[in-house]
Amino acid sequence: MNIAGLLFLLLTQFISGRGFVKLFRVQLSFVALACLSMICGVMLVSFVPCLLQIMHIPLTVGSMYVGIGILTALLAVPQLLKYKDIKLPSLKLPQLYEIPFYLVFLALIITSVWRCYYFPPTPRDVLTGTELIAEYAVREHTMLNSALTVDLRLNGAANNIFKSPFITGLQIVYKFLVQPFGEVWLSVLFVSFTVWFYSLLRERVHPVIAGTLMLILLATPDLFAYTYIILYDYPNMIFFFAGFFFFLRYMEGEKLNDLAMVTTMFGFATYLRNETLVMVAAIALPFAWSLYKRKTPVKDIAIRGLILMSGAIFFNFIVAKLFMKAFIPVPFSLGELISKDWMNLSGIIEKNIAICTDLIFTPKGMQVYGQFFYFFLSVFIVDLVITRKLNFEARWCLWFIAIVYFCLGTLSHLIPSHTIMNSAKRGLFKILPLMTLYLANTGILKRLSDFITNRENKLQASAGQPKVANQPAPKSGRGKVSR
Amino acid sequence: MHLKVNLTLLSILIIFAFFKLPFYNNWMNTNLLNPAFDIVSLSKQTDLEQRKVNRYGASYLLCKQMTDFTRHQQIKNPLILLPPDGYIKEKRIRDVSIPEPTVFYYMTGQKAVWYDSPEVMKSNLALVVDPQGKLSLIKINNQQELADLLAVYKKYKLEL
Numbered sequence: 001m002n003i004a005g006l007l008f009l010l011l012t013q014f015i016s017g018r019g020f021v022k023l024f025r026v027q028l029s030f031v032a033l034a035c036l037s038m039i040c041g042v043m044l045v046s047f048v049p050c051l052l053q054i055m056h057i058p059l060t061v062g063s064m065y066v067g068i069g070i071l072t073a074l075l076a077v078p079q080l081l082k083y084k085d086i087k088l089p090s091l092k093l094p095q096l097y098e099i100p101f102y103l104v105f106l107a108l109i110i111t112s113v114w115r116c117y118y119f120p121p122t123p124r125d126v127l128t129g130t131e132l133i134a135e136y137a138v139r140e141h142t143m144l145n146s147a148l149t150v151d152l153r154l155n156g157a158a159n160n161i162f163k164s165p166f167i168t169g170l171q172i173v174y175k176f177l178v179q180p181f182g183e184v185w186l187s188v189l190f191v192s193f194t195v196w197f198y199s200l201l202r203e204r205v206h207p208v209i210a211g212t213l214m215l216i217l218l219a220t221p222d223l224f225a226y227t228y229i230i231l232y233d234y235p236n237m238i239f240f241f242a243g244f245f246f247f248l249r250y251m252e253g254e255k256l257n258d259l260a261m262v263t264t265m266f267g268f269a270t271y272l273r274n275e276t277l278v279m280v281a282a283i284a285l286p287f288a289w290s291l292y293k294r295k296t297p298v299k300d301i302a303i304r305g306l307i308l309m310s311g312a313i314f315f316n317f318i319v320a321k322l323f324m325k326a327f328i329p330v331p332f333s334l335g336e337l338i339s340k341d342w343m344n345l346s347g348i349i350e351k352n353i354a355i356c357t358d359l360i361f362t363p364k365g366m367q368v369y370g371q372f373f374y375f376f377l378s379v380f381i382v383d384l385v386i387t388r389k390l391n392f393e394a395r396w397c398l399w400f401i402a403i404v405y406f407c408l409g410t411l412s413h414l415i416p417s418h419t420i421m422n423s424a425k426r427g428l429f430k431i432l433p434l435m436t437l438y439l440a441n442t443g444i445l446k447r448l449s450d451f452i453t454n455r456e457n458k459l460q461a462s463a464g465q466p467k468v469a470n471q472p473a474p475k476s477g478r479g480k481v482s483r
Numbered sequence: 484m485h486l487k488v489n490l491t492l493l494s495i496l497i498i499f500a501f502f503k504l505p506f507y508n509n510w511m512n513t514n515l516l517n518p519a520f521d522i523v524s525l526s527k528q529t530d531l532e533q534r535k536v537n538r539y540g541a542s543y544l545l546c547k548q549m550t551d552f553t554r555h556q557q558i559k560n561p562l563i564l565l566p567p568d569g570y571i572k573e574k575r576i577r578d579v580s581i582p583e584p585t586v587f588y589y590m591t592g593q594k595a596v597w598y599d600s601p602e603v604m605k606s607n608l609a610l611v612v613d614p615q616g617k618l619s620l621i622k623i624n625n626q627q628e629l630a631d632l633l634a635v636y637k638k639y640k641l642e643l
Binding site: 095096097098099100101104107108110111114115118119120122124127128131132135139147150151152180181208211212215216219221224366370371452455456459 | 497515583
């Protein structure tokens with residue numbers, strides 16, 4: 001493995017990602033900013049091989065270094081202009097009771113990173129599509145290479161070459177600069193997301209509860225497997241969640257820069273999986289309704305709705321119109337994929353039921369999701385019976401969970417190749433962090449968290465020590481409770 | 484301090500109880516602690532080819548043997564006719580699955596076809612099960628031999 005190449009990529013991804021996030025002028029905690037910068041940096045670097053290809057520059061180690069270097073230099077400008085704003089974070093040591101969870105997370109991270117590094121790409125979806133193109137792009141220095149001369153129409157392989165160039169781009173970069181199997185970019189995304197998501201949970205509930213919730217999420221068998229098996233679904237989940245995170249911020253403060261981040265993150269998610277476009281369109285409905293209830297003028301609702309959807313539409317256009325036409329010499333017809341029975345609306349209900357009966361609550365579902373859904377439902381029902389309250393975040397989590405679920409069922413009805421046992425199965429990854437965040441907002445876990453924190457604070461106050469600051473009081477909106 | 488120690492013990496108890504749940508205990512033993520994924524032993528096998536063999540298994544070895552054969556025999560423009568998986572299974576070969584032509588190209592850099600490929604009539608090699616029940620790569624000497632093979636392979640559905 002080329003350690004220097006990996007360090008170069010980590011540094012450039014961080015700088016370019018940070019510059020990119022800085023453009024939106026969103027205020028974030030240090031951990032959130034650092035992790036989001038890394039996540040966005042990975043996305044930005046994935047565009048480099050495509051841009052080089054469009055400019056007819058041969059794909060080589062040198063052109064990768066130069067291309068990524070230029071991208072980073074351009075995106076570093078916003079940071080250099082405001083270099084005085086750069087503050088070093090105050091380092092806070094973890095509490096003693098967090099360390100057992102940290103050790104388990106570390107063990108899981110090491111396991112995932114090692115497997116990601118060690119084993120070559122496996123899924124058929126990438127071997128017959130993006131990885132195949134990337135491998136020959138490295139050998140032949142062009143994305144329009146001999147991989148496209150193989151008989152690609154066999155058994156649906158043609159669909160795989162039409163998938164987003166996100167993985168192709170990253171595989172080319174990492175194969176050139178890090179190791180022949182590429183792949184390590186997935187570990188960068190995984191670690192960044194895990195750290196960020198844990199910090200979000202920790203802001204909402206006591207670290208012992210946050211650690212437990214994080215453990216349940218991380219130990220979801222298929223979700224964990226896709227932290228080291230390259231495919232679109234795990235990165236798609238990350239960007240979809242990032243969009244949701246900024247969506248919550250926008251609904252709280254109605255700042256346009258948060259809305260710009262929402263549309264960008266949903267755009268990135270759509271770039272990875274086109275089906276996200278349908279979900280963003282569905283999200284626009286409760287979004288518009290919520291603004292209407294706040295007595296926002298209809299014209300403003302329409303404009304904001306358009307902004308919300310613009311990122312997803314733009315990136316769908318990039319993949320469907322520009323990428324496919326410029327890079328894939330095989331015709332693609334969406335019409336051929338649509339079911340002839342698409343008008344049969346009872347089919348939508350059947351597919352939505354089938355997600356539960358054929359997948360989630362079956363032995364197969366147990367292999368895929370472990371007992372995650374059972375944990376969720378147990379807490380959900382108990383909370384419904386005992387507290388019967390939903391706070392701002394919990395309500396939106398439930399909206400998004402319902403939207404993702406319903407859209408996956410609907411897509412499985414409309415597009416037969418969007419199977420429940422494959423596409424919907426992995427598409428459901430998107431609801432797992434939403435469910436976990438919901439759990440962190442449930443009344444019973446909040447009460448338990450408050451109980452532990454209060455006891456801790458009392459004991460520390462009696463001992464003359466400062467208060468435990470692991471759980472800031474809910475900000476406006478988040479703390480509001482609606483029945 | 485007393486409460487912190489108690490909370491630390493609680494954290495350990497939660498983790499212990501979680502991995503004692505039958506499902507997660509099984510997942511930990513069969514996945515996380517699976518000897519096939521053991522980091523210490525795998526770190527002694529860092530050669531790229533070995534890593535591919537460890538992941539792709541017998542299918543990859545079969546592909547490599549086929550390409551070694553074509554190189555050794557100095558066959559120009561080799562195009563290998565791959566059998567359907569049903570044919571292989573019927574011949575009681577169960578420890579290996581035949582990759583599809585795209586995956587074969589990814590693994591070896593050589594082109595292969597299935598019986599329904601537009602280029603199938605150009606194939607000059609074929610993977611067959613010999614009378615001893617072993618997989619072997621044979622040269623296709625004429626169109627009649629190819630037609631006979633295709634007639635056999637077409638009885639089986641192409642499946643992945």
